[in-house]
Amino acid sequence: MTVAQLFEKGKSLLKENNIENYANEARWIFEAVFECGREYLIFHSEDETETEKTERYLELTTRRASGIPVQYVIGSWDFYGETFSVGEGVLIPRPETEMLVDFAADYLKNKLNPVIIDLCSGTGCIGLSVAKSFSDSKVFLVEKSEKAFEYLKINLEKFGCKNATAINGDIFEGFESFDIPEPDLILSNPPYIESAEIPSLQSEVLLEPSMALDGGSDGLDFYRAINEKWLPYCKGAIAVECGEGQTERIEKLFSSFCGNTQSLADFNGIKRVVLGYIGQERKINDF
Numbered sequence: 001m002t003v004a005q006l007f008e009k010g011k012s013l014l015k016e017n018n019i020e021n022y023a024n025e026a027r028w029i030f031e032a033v034f035e036c037g038r039e040y041l042i043f044h045s046e047d048e049t050e051t052e053k054t055e056r057y058l059e060l061t062t063r064r065a066s067g068i069p070v071q072y073v074i075g076s077w078d079f080y081g082e083t084f085s086v087g088e089g090v091l092i093p094r095p096e097t098e099m100l101v102d103f104a105a106d107y108l109k110n111k112l113n114p115v116i117i118d119l120c121s122g123t124g125c126i127g128l129s130v131a132k133s134f135s136d137s138k139v140f141l142v143e144k145s146e147k148a149f150e151y152l153k154i155n156l157e158k159f160g161c162k163n164a165t166a167i168n169g170d171i172f173e174g175f176e177s178f179d180i181p182e183p184d185l186i187l188s189n190p191p192y193i194e195s196a197e198i199p200s201l202q203s204e205v206l207l208e209p210s211m212a213l214d215g216g217s218d219g220l221d222f223y224r225a226i227n228e229k230w231l232p233y234c235k236g237a238i239a240v241e242c243g244e245g246q247t248e249r250i251e252k253l254f255s256s257f258c259g260n261t262q263s264l265a266d267f268n269g270i271k272r273v274v275l276g277y278i279g280q281e282r283k284i285n286d287f
Contacts (some may be wrong), residue, residue: 004045066210089147091212119188173230190222
């Protein structure tokens, strides 16, 4: 079977099983299996494929056709210019979450030896991205899920961030339960979906861990915990991702410790991030 024939077979399989983005996903899986770039499909289209890789490609496209997220099928996903290991049991990194790293990059650019805490860190995509950009920082990544923590450790080792520390712990225990310094910045993409809405999510999203999705009856359980048990120890600022329609309530929560709060919209115009500045008035247009 030639490269072109194999690729067409993969595309057809995904299309027949109603995978909306079938062409791109067939290519992503191909590139992962053959460890190549997209140009390989052009310049080697008539080459015969190796039996082992052919079987692996068909195995993975079949898994994707069954509804398993393509990120889990491939075993990795890009975030902020790096490729993070992912798999069943950990939340898949998403583009809108990069807004937290953008904010951190702006906020920390003039700070010396900052301390950052990434709560509910999952793969570590937020905290490790910051750690890589600020080598003089100390980043602590807190994750409760044992499965997610395994991926966090894999990514920490992969990127070799000596200034980052992974902690397997529950953020509901509060800052005082952890032997870490007071942070200059808290970052978090916690679970924020209302419990009653979980069953109505897309089938692929339902394959992600419920622990990383379920934010309680109103979706705000984790923000209350952060506000009550972490914000009192923060010296600088906080940035959290949240769901549509939640920003005003979270800003109100954080206002007890933050001199100024604001929200940012994602690329779809949905207010997705809440920022809070501790004990300082920062104009809303500064970021």
